[in-house]
Amino acid sequence: MKASEVSKLTGLPVSTLRFYERKQLIPEQFISRDENNYRVYHEGVIGFLEDVKTLLTVSFTIQEIILLINENENFYIEKKALVMEKIQQIQELEAKLQTSKTFLADVLEGKANFQTPCRSMDTTV
Missing domain, CATH: 1.20.1070 (Rhopdopsin 7-helix transmembrane proteins)
Known part of the structure; x- marks a missing residue:
């Protein structure tokens, strides 16, 4: 799905998705590229981003979330x-x-x- 669809489903602006990507907050498993080099988000990213939103509401920082998702x-x-x-x-x-x-x-x-x-x-x- 495109960034606009992810944005609509999660309530996160596309600019926030791009910010998360730059910070490497969204794991590579959730993003691929199509033949035109456009980002394609996989379905699982919705649940992942909802979890991120929850962590942010309980005062986790972006750096702390990155630590949590580090395998x-x-x-x-x-x-x-x-x-x-x-x-x-x-x-x-x-x-x-x-x-x-x-x-x-x-x-x-x-x-x-x-x-x-x-x-x-x-x-x-």
Whole structure:
């Protein structure tokens, strides 16, 4: 499939695909050339790019993703440490988000100390 099709299916601009190629983020197995030397992307690239997008949303850098996709087994320890570190960061973020969620529920119930209640006050007693 052409870059425009990949772009449409993944939501990534063609310029981003080209950037990923320059950084060698997209493995060669997903790209070939046709008789006119145009890039042809293989179907598997869609799932791969969705995985890349997921990694980027959890704060992996392009360099870290390149390390993860490197097939050299010598990097196993670094890969494992990197993934474990990201899991720890996500767990810390989840805890902060849960605290924020609880706080906002308190705001809605008028239990927060800094403000007036968000619920209507029944003035008829």
